[in-house]
Amino acid sequence: MKSKYLLGIVFLVAFTFSCRAGHAVPYYFSCITNNTIAAAEIGEAQLWVDVTDAGESGVLFTFHNDGPEASSITDVYFDDGHLLGISSITGSDGVSFSRPASPPNLPGGNAVDFSTTAGFLADSDPPVQKNGVNPGEWLNIYFSLINGATFENVIADLDSGELLRIGIHVQGFAGGGSESFVNATNATAPVPEPATMILIGSGLIGLAALRKKFGK
Numbered sequence: 001m002k003s004k005y006l007l008g009i010v011f012l013v014a015f016t017f018s019c020r021a022g023h024a025v026p027y028y029f030s031c032i033t034n035n036t037i038a039a040a041e042i043g044e045a046q047l048w049v050d051v052t053d054a055g056e057s058g059v060l061f062t063f064h065n066d067g068p069e070a071s072s073i074t075d076v077y078f079d080d081g082h083l084l085g086i087s088s089i090t091g092s093d094g095v096s097f098s099r100p101a102s103p104p105n106l107p108g109g110n111a112v113d114f115s116t117t118a119g120f121l122a123d124s125d126p127p128v129q130k131n132g133v134n135p136g137e138w139l140n141i142y143f144s145l146i147n148g149a150t151f152e153n154v155i156a157d158l159d160s161g162e163l164l165r166i167g168i169h170v171q172g173f174a175g176g177g178s179e180s181f182v183n184a185t186n187a188t189a190p191v192p193e194p195a196t197m198i199l200i201g202s203g204l205i206g207l208a209a210l211r212k213k214f215g216k
Helices: 001-023 037-046 150-162 194-213
Strands: 024-031 047-055 058-065 073-077 085-090 121-124 139-146 163-169 179-183
Touching: 024 150, 037 139, 037 179, 047 150, 047 163, 058 073, 073 139, 121 150, 139 150
Parallel strands: none
Antiparallel strands: 024 047, 024 179, 047 058, 058 139, 073 121, 073 163, 085 139, 163 179
């Protein structure tokens, strides 16, 4: 009986990781402007994008602001890759984005040779900071892929650090000013997102309880 319980928990954790690895990959951001150290650190700590296999030759980019520090993603830019074009943009309550974006290129992007692909950009509607991605909010941008391209192609592009990059412009920091960020490459194993960590944590708690029950 003990071995069955343990095997079930191990299977649950393994299944969670296998589903995630095959269908969604998180990418975090590195600041490229560094106007203020505090703002750069806030952005790198709480902003990230989840790249999900949406099927039907599509990829979903979900931008997150985990908070708690004041900040608002107000502009999003994409730099080439196997993407064909933006199909739809949606967001959580309070988030409103539309195409294109102003400015038309990622502020500070020249420093890292970031060149926004025509049509691959969007920004928050006025008032920009209020309608941007603030703490606890999210933004979905769904892309169609070039004919024959796959989700794996997109991940390979992002991991190359050259073929596809994602840039965001962030405003609304408590100290004022703004910063620009570009996704960091993620060639290593993905870091589990909060929901996955909760599930894994539950499994570990259950495992600990079983160990106690059986005196091991």
